[in-house]
Amino acid sequence: MARITDLFFVKRGKGEYRENLEKGDTPLVSATNTNNGIVDHVDIEPTFRAPAITVERVTGQAYVQLFDFATVPDDISVLITKEEMSLKKLCYIASQINLLKWRFSYARKLTPTRLKSLEIELAKFYDEELNLSERFPESFTRESIEHNRNYRFFKVVDLFDITRGDFHALDRLDDGDVPTVSRISEDNGVTGYYEKPSEAEIHAKGLLTVSTVTGDAFVQLEDFIATDNVLICRPKREFRITTLFFIQLMINFEKWRFSYGRQPYRRVFSKTRIFLPTNGSGEIDEDYIQRLVTNSYGWSMIENTLASE
Numbered sequence: 001m002a003r004i005t006d007l008f009f010v011k012r013g014k015g016e017y018r019e020n021l022e023k024g025d026t027p028l029v030s031a032t033n034t035n036n037g038i039v040d041h042v043d044i045e046p047t048f049r050a051p052a053i054t055v056e057r058v059t060g061q062a063y064v065q066l067f068d069f070a071t072v073p074d075d076i077s078v079l080i081t082k083e084e085m086s087l088k089k090l091c092y093i094a095s096q097i098n099l100l101k102w103r104f105s106y107a108r109k110l111t112p113t114r115l116k117s118l119e120i121e122l123a124k125f126y127d128e129e130l131n132l133s134e135r136f137p138e139s140f141t142r143e144s145i146e147h148n149r150n151y152r153f154f155k156v157v158d159l160f161d162i163t164r165g166d167f168h169a170l171d172r173l174d175d176g177d178v179p180t181v182s183r184i185s186e187d188n189g190v191t192g193y194y195e196k197p198s199e200a201e202i203h204a205k206g207l208l209t210v211s212t213v214t215g216d217a218f219v220q221l222e223d224f225i226a227t228d229n230v231l232i233c234r235p236k237r238e239f240r241i242t243t244l245f246f247i248q249l250m251i252n253f254e255k256w257r258f259s260y261g262r263q264p265y266r267r268v269f270s271k272t273r274i275f276l277p278t279n280g281s282g283e284i285d286e287d288y289i290q291r292l293v294t295n296s297y298g299w300s301m302i303e304n305t306l307a308s309e
Contacts, residue, residue, distance in 0.1 A: 001123075004079065005116040007093070008053070012112060013076030015047050027067055029054045031075040037063045044070050051087055053079035053094050060101030060110040062094040077112050089125060096120040102185060102214040105259035143295050148277040148288040156272045159247070160208065160233035164266060165226030166200040173197065179222050183213040183229040188220070191227075200225045206241065208233035208248060215255030215264045217248045221305055231269055241306070242293040243286050250274040 004010065018028060024043025032039050037054050046068035054069075055062045055077045064087070071078065081090075100118060104110040110118075156162070170182065176195030184191050189209050196202055202223050209224075210217045210231040217233075219241070226232055239247070254272055258264040264272075279285040293299060 001119040001121060003116070004097075004118045004120065006082075007085075008079035008081055010112050010116050011048075011078045011080060013054075013071030013073055013078060015070040015072060016042075016044060017072055018042065027065070027069040028072065029063075029065065029069050029076055030072045031056050031058055033059060033061045036065070037061070037076075038069075042070065046070055048078050048080070051090055052081075053090060053097070055079065055097060055110060055115060057109045057111060058104075058106055060097065060104040062097035062101075064090045064094050075109075077110070077115050079115075092125050093120060093122075096122075099186060103260055105261060107259070107261055145291055145295055147292075148279075148285050150278050150285075151275045152278055152282070153273040154276050154284070156233070156251070156274065157270045158236070160235055162266050162270060163232050163234070164212075165228045165230040165232060167197050167225075168228050170194070170227065178202065179220070179224040181209050181218070181220065181224050181226040181230050183211040183227065185211060185214040185216040189216065189218040189230065190224070194225070196225050203232060206244065207235075208244060208251070210251065210264065210269060212263050212265050212269075213260065215252075215258040215269075217251040217255075219244045219248050221302075231264070231266060239284075240286050240290060241302075242290040243284065245293050245302070246289045247274065247276070250276065 018030065018040055021028070021042040021044055024041055026042055026044050026046050027038045028040045028042045029037045030039040033056065037056060047070045048068065050065045050067050050069065052065050053062055054065055054071065057075045057077060097118065097120065101110070165181070170180070170191065173194035175193065177193055178196050179190045180192055180194045181189040182191035189211060202225055205220055205222050207220050208217055209220055209226060210233065212229045212231060251272065251274060254274065262268065277285040277288050
């Protein structure tokens with residue numbers, strides 16, 4: 001593990017507020033989780049040199065800035081390398097910060113002091129072997145779809161029976177072959193492969209799981225076991241796999257409501273409503289959802305996984 005302060009100088013954002021500036025050529029980084037943190041291009045001299053990492057203090061979102069930039073005075077920290085670092089390594093470190101951002105919220109901001117002491121995993125980084133192109137399809141052609149604009153809210157408790165996982169301590173498990181879903185927000189929630197504890201149930205693939213820490217939802221494509229900090233959502237009716245993936249997306253749009261101080265345990269999560277497209281009968285339009293999901297970037301990887309079963 002390496003602390004941020006061992007790798008970077010941590011600087012507070014400095015500059016002018018957007019409303020005080022004219023349009024120009026300098027990227028202005030502010031408190032937003034879109035567009036690489038850039039809210040505008042303004043007429044001001046850059047205050048920081050690229051490449052550097054910017055970290056938004058409210059949500060902890062990190063971005064690598066590729067062009068010299070300015071920031072607003074508040075809510076942005078800038079990480080400047082203490083020694084030369086490849087762009088690939090900067091992107092890796094930003095991704096590791098983003099994996100830890102669930103710890104922070106409006107009530108517990110990622111201040112420069114907290115950021116300096118943040119520890120990230122560098123042992124798995126190999127500069128010459130981190131080839132992201134192998135993870136994604138080489139090309140993708142999107143077809144034209146006539147969009148359904150008839151949406152309405154559905155309560156998750158009307159769509160799913162919601163229970164919790166069966167056991168707590170991972171360190172008491174023996175290594176095995178069963179995918180084990182925990183509260184993590186990456187790798188589809190699978191924290192490793194273990195032997196099933198005697199008191200646990202092997203849950204069937206095709207269910208949704210939700211982390212009670214981060215609120216991240218995943219569709220499980222293999223039979224699995226789950227810890228008790230995972231919600232297991234069993235459909236009350238048979239949904240197509242494409243519908244489950246769309247519901248997963250809509251649940252993840254709502255996870256901003258949760259934080260370490262307001263975790264989505266069953267009672268809290270059960271109040272969640274999601275926006276879904278409907279047909280003329282007011283039911284979920286699974287035909288439209290299937291066209292939409294199968295026409296999305298990356299669906300071919302899901303198809304390959306399903307076909308290999």
